Structure formats: C-alpha cells, structure tokens
Amino acid sequence: MKDTALLPLTLLLIPALVKCQQSTNFTRPVFLCGGQITGEQGYIGSEGFPAPYPPNKKCSWIVTVPQGRVVILSFRHMDLETDPICRYDHVSVYNGNSASAGRLGRFCGTFRPGAVMSTSNSLLIEMESDNDSAGKGFLAMYTAGLPHEKENQFCGGKLVKPQGSFKTPNWPEKTYPTGISCSWHIVSRPNEFIELKFEKFGIENDNYCRYDYVAVFNGGKSVEAERVGKFCGDSPPDPIISEGNEMLVQFVSDLSVTADGFLAKYDVRRKMGADGQPLPLPTTTTTTTTTKAPRRKVIASPINLCRQKCRRKGTLQSNFCASDFVISGQVMNVVPSGQTLLATISVINTYKAGNLQTRQVGDNTIAKMVVVCKRCPVLKRGTSYTLMGPVDQQGRGRILPDSFFLIYKAQQHQVLTKLTSRRC
Structure with missing residues (x-):
C-alpha cells in the first residue's frame, strides 16, 4: 500500500471538498456535464x-493550462460500468483539445488508472454512458506540469525499423518522472x-501493478481484450x-514513488x-477486407430483411450448429437504437x-442483442428465451x-x- 505521506497535500484534502459541507468556508463542488476549464x-x-451519473449522456471537458506547461491528469476515483474493452460506459482522454488528437487512454470499471x-497545454476528456448500469462515475485532478527539460526525456512514438530499443525517460541516469504516460507503437510488415x-x-x-506499470498489447490500440500482460516490480x-x-507498449507512472x-x-x-x-510479404490488398465487406453491408442495411415473414426455420437441433451463439436468458431491457x-x-x-461478448454486472452475466427488425420477433421484457444466431463485429x-x-x-x-x- 502506498504511503499517503508522499502524496501532495491537495490530494489528501479532496475527500473533505467532495463529501463535506460542514465548514462555512467550503461548499460541495457541483460537477456539470463538460465545459472549458x-x-x-x-x-x-x-x-x-x-x-450516480445519468444514462445516455456524452460529456466533454477541455482542460487548458498556461502556455509552456503540460496537463497532468490523475484519477482519484473510478466507478463506471465494467467491460473488458470499455465498450459501454467509459472515459477517454485525448492528447489535445479535440478527439482527432492521439488518444492517451480509455478507462472504465472500478480500477483506478x-x-x-x-x-x-491542453487535454480533452470525454465520458459516454449507455442506458443502464450506472455507477458513481469518476473524479480526477489536473495540474500544470513542466515539460521534460531534455529532448531524450520524451517518451513514446512509432517504431518502424526492423530492430530497435526504447527506454523510460531519464534511463539510466536517474529514476523515471512521476505522472507520465508513454506509448510505443511497433509496426512491421504483414507476415512478420x-x-x-x-x-x-x-x-x-x-x-496488482496498480500504480506504475508496463502494459503490452497485440495490435496498435490499448484495449483490454488485446492485452498480453501488465508488469511491474x-x-x-x-x-x-x-x-x-503490430505491438503497443504502454508505460504509466503515478504521482508519487518512482x-x-x-x-x-x-x-x-x-x-x-x-x-x-x-512466408511471402503480401500486397496491401488482403482477403480479410474482401470477406468482411459483405457482412458489413448486411449489418448496415436491414430493410430487405424486415420485409421477410417473421417465422423461424428449422429445429432446435438443425439451428444449433449453424449459429454463432446459443444461450438461454431473461430479457432485462429493450430500447430503440x-x-x-x-x-x-x-x-x-x-x-x-462463439464471439459473443458478455460482461459481469453484480451477480448477473449480461449480453447485448440487436433485434434487427423492431417487430420481428418481439422480445418481451421479463420473459426468458432460448436464443441463437450470428454475432456482429462488436460482439x-x-x-x-x-x-x-x-x-x-x-x-x-x-x-x-x-x-x-x-x-457439428
């Protein structure tokens, strides 16, 4: 456990600011949906x-500190709907004042990043929520920090050479700085x-590597489903x-021990x-793109499907092997999308x-289903069904x-x- 004596005094005061209204010198902060800060x-x-934060909202905060400084964002509390790849409720942080800037992280659940x-000198924070499973949300502190004094202290970047090395800032002269997040994206050619x-x-x-850590991901994005491991010590x-x-290596340090x-x-x-x-190096046109295109077309255009009669075909046995997923479950909620x-x-x-994605919410295992045609079939809330069929690209x-x-x-x-x- 961390020694709280090492934390800045302002961090120790935040519970009083958030929870108390007893002193006449302080009032409870009012947190709104987004803003310019x-x-x-x-x-x-x-x-x-x-x-608890409200459902079906998207809030954006742009943080701007004085010129010549950088923004250091430290999460003090995190309580959002849990999902391995943060598809539902999540907080995203971008390295600039718009979502077109590089994303520094996407967070959800109760694990404090x-x-x-x-x-x-600017940072964009976006929070999105869907229609269920709300928690208390998040609380974060931002501070204006000094950029690294030496060029070689900057970390992260895209690495495309066949061999190379990289290191934490200050290596090996002294310990790495506090409050940094670095990502190295290593890219090679197909069949490598x-x-x-x-x-x-x-x-x-x-x-549990909760404070400072190195995380390694397959591919070029820091999504939990592709994480190979998380390391410290x-x-x-x-x-x-x-x-x-492709491989992504991410290094994170918090605001205290290094x-x-x-x-x-x-x-x-x-x-x-x-x-x-x-294996030969293939051309840029791959069979993967070709085979996925028809599936995307069907998912985006359900009109012709909905002209069919609402009638199931075959039997329980004949449909079992033809389906990507087979489950039994109770309908908790049905909303237009x-x-x-x-x-x-x-x-x-x-x-x-199959590739059906589920998540744990309390004692329940939850799955999302898309009813392509609103009236065919009709799923009633509170009724239990045996369901089977294909899975889309979002699981x-x-x-x-x-x-x-x-x-x-x-x-x-x-x-x-x-x-x-x-x-089968």
Missing part, C-alpha cells in the same frame, strides 16, 4: 459526482511478427511475441510456412459462445426475422447440453 490545477468529475500526461525483450527492468512494485517479463505485425525504469529491445522476424520457408432494437439479456445458460448477438428462438423451458436445457457434446 482553465487554470494551473483543479478537479473534474462526472456529472453529479458522487451521485495511472496518471496521464499531455505533450501540450515482433519479439520484445526487457534487458533491464525496475518499476514500482505492487501485487524488479523482475523482467519473459520475452513477448506478438500475434500479428524507480529505475526499463530498457527494452525488439526484433522483427518473418513468419515461417509449413515447409519451413519464410436507430432502425433496430437493443436488448439486454441476463444469461441463464451458455451452450455456445453483440443478432436476432433476425428467421432466427430460431423459443420461450425458455427447463426441459430445453437437457437437449441443448447434449448438443454441446456433439461435433
């Missing part, structure tokens, strides 16, 4: 914090992969090999075929998951006019359990 330090909170630092090795490693130790991780031709930092090296290698020979309906399902049993189940669904009965469980043991 200037000054050398202050606090930003979700709308109404510490009361490390400090985030801009490279200019990346091997990452940490030659030296010393990051503030914590059993004084033992270097084993060598890490990417699944594809350590030596790290020195990392990477090598780009060619993938080998079954014959032991290096453009030309479709979005249903929230509390899962009773999962017989086939949501799709209910079509000819999708096979039944009002759930206990005897279906035995039949579906037997089907799961058979080979």
Whole structure:
C-alpha cells in the first residue's frame, strides 16, 4: 500500500471538498456535464459526482493550462460500468483539445488508472454512458506540469525499423518522472511478427501493478481484450511475441514513488510456412477486407430483411450448429437504437459462445442483442428465451426475422447440453 505521506497535500484534502459541507468556508463542488476549464490545477468529475451519473449522456471537458506547461491528469476515483474493452460506459482522454488528437487512454470499471500526461497545454476528456448500469462515475485532478527539460526525456512514438530499443525517460541516469504516460507503437510488415525483450527492468512494485506499470498489447490500440500482460516490480517479463505485425507498449507512472525504469529491445522476424520457408510479404490488398465487406453491408442495411415473414426455420437441433451463439436468458431491457432494437439479456445458460461478448454486472452475466427488425420477433421484457444466431463485429448477438428462438423451458436445457457434446 502506498504511503499517503508522499502524496501532495491537495490530494489528501479532496475527500473533505467532495463529501463535506460542514465548514462555512467550503461548499460541495457541483460537477456539470463538460465545459472549458482553465487554470494551473483543479478537479473534474462526472456529472453529479458522487451521485450516480445519468444514462445516455456524452460529456466533454477541455482542460487548458498556461502556455509552456503540460496537463497532468490523475484519477482519484473510478466507478463506471465494467467491460473488458470499455465498450459501454467509459472515459477517454485525448492528447489535445479535440478527439482527432492521439488518444492517451480509455478507462472504465472500478480500477483506478495511472496518471496521464499531455505533450501540450491542453487535454480533452470525454465520458459516454449507455442506458443502464450506472455507477458513481469518476473524479480526477489536473495540474500544470513542466515539460521534460531534455529532448531524450520524451517518451513514446512509432517504431518502424526492423530492430530497435526504447527506454523510460531519464534511463539510466536517474529514476523515471512521476505522472507520465508513454506509448510505443511497433509496426512491421504483414507476415512478420515482433519479439520484445526487457534487458533491464525496475518499476514500482505492487501485487496488482496498480500504480506504475508496463502494459503490452497485440495490435496498435490499448484495449483490454488485446492485452498480453501488465508488469511491474524488479523482475523482467519473459520475452513477448506478438500475434500479428503490430505491438503497443504502454508505460504509466503515478504521482508519487518512482524507480529505475526499463530498457527494452525488439526484433522483427518473418513468419515461417509449413515447409519451413519464410512466408511471402503480401500486397496491401488482403482477403480479410474482401470477406468482411459483405457482412458489413448486411449489418448496415436491414430493410430487405424486415420485409421477410417473421417465422423461424428449422429445429432446435438443425439451428444449433449453424449459429454463432446459443444461450438461454431473461430479457432485462429493450430500447430503440436507430432502425433496430437493443436488448439486454441476463444469461441463464451458455451452450455456445462463439464471439459473443458478455460482461459481469453484480451477480448477473449480461449480453447485448440487436433485434434487427423492431417487430420481428418481439422480445418481451421479463420473459426468458432460448436464443441463437450470428454475432456482429462488436460482439453483440443478432436476432433476425428467421432466427430460431423459443420461450425458455427447463426441459430445453437437457437437449441443448447434449448438443454441446456433439461435433457439428
């Protein structure tokens, strides 16, 4: 546990500012949905914090500090709907005054992220919420910091050479600075992969790496579903090999204890075929793009589908293998979403998951379903169904006019359990 004596005095005073109204010298801060914020330090909170934040809102705050300074943002409280890749309620932080600037992080759940630092005197914070599962939101402190004094103290960037190295700021002369966030995006060519090795490693130790840490991701984005690992302490991780031709390495330090930092090296290698020979480097046009295009067209244009008769086809057994997912669950909520309906399902049993994304909300496992045609079929709130069908690119189940669904009965469980043991 961190020694609170190391934290700035202002951080220790925030509970009094937020929770108390006893002193005549202070009033409870009122946190609004977004705004333009200037000054050398202050606090930003979700709308109404510490009361639960409202649903279906998007709030944006632009923080501007004096010229020649940078913005350091430190989260003091985080309580948003939990999802592995923060698809529902989330807070995004951008390195500038618009969303076109590079995104420094996307956060949700109850895990408090490390400090985030801009490279200019402005920072954009955006919070979005969907229609359910609200928490208390977030509270963050911003301060105006000094940019690094030496050019080699800046960290992060895009690395495209076949071999290279990178390190934390100040390595090896002294410990890394507090309150920074650095991201190195390593990119190679198709049919190549990346091997990452940490030659030296010393990051503030914590059993859960909550304060200072290094996170490594497959691909070029810091999404939890692609995270390979999160590391801290004084033992270097084993060598890490990417699944594809991109890797993202993110380093975060908070506002107190620091350590030596790290020195990392990477090598780009060619993938080998079954014959032991290096795979050829493909052209920029890949079969992946070609095969995905028809699916995107269907998802975006449900009009023709909705002209079909609302009638399920086949049987429970014949549809089992043809479906990406098979679950039983109770409808918790159904709300309009453009030309479709979005249903929230509390899962009773999962017989086939495929790419269907679920999340834990209290004691319930929740899945999202898109009812492509509003009146076909009709899912009633509070009713339990056996549902099966395809999964879209966002991990949501799709209910079509000819999708096979039944009002759930206990005897279906035995039949579906037997089907799961058979080979399709």
